[in-house]
Amino acid sequence: MRQAHEPEIWGAAEAALHLGVQQQNLRTVSGLPDPYGKIKAGTLWRADDIKAFAQEFNARGTRLTAEQRERRRWSGQRKPAQKA
Numbered sequence: 249m250r251q252a253h254e255p256e257i258w259g260a261a262e263a264a265l266h267l268g269v270q271q272q273n274l275r276t277v278s279g280l281p282d283p284y285g286k287i288k289a290g291t292l293w294r295a296d297d298i299k300a301f302a303q304e305f306n307a308r309g310t311r312l313t314a315e316q317r318e319r320r321r322w323s324g325q326r327k328p329a330q331k332a
Contacts, residue, residue, distance in 0.1 A: 256295035263298045
């Protein structure tokens, strides 16, 4: 259990979900905050750092917010396919 003085820590899966990118594409995101640490399982970030970065990152393009992605995920909605 996390203590009050300890930061909330996210791995790549949580960070990618919040940013609206696939986990394997996370390393291609420019300007990603410095990691909090690294372990054998992967990189760790402070959740607050990712949340703050996500506001700027999502403002740059037409990405969905974390809340919109969650609603879409649970409602079964998918983005319509774009025609070439």
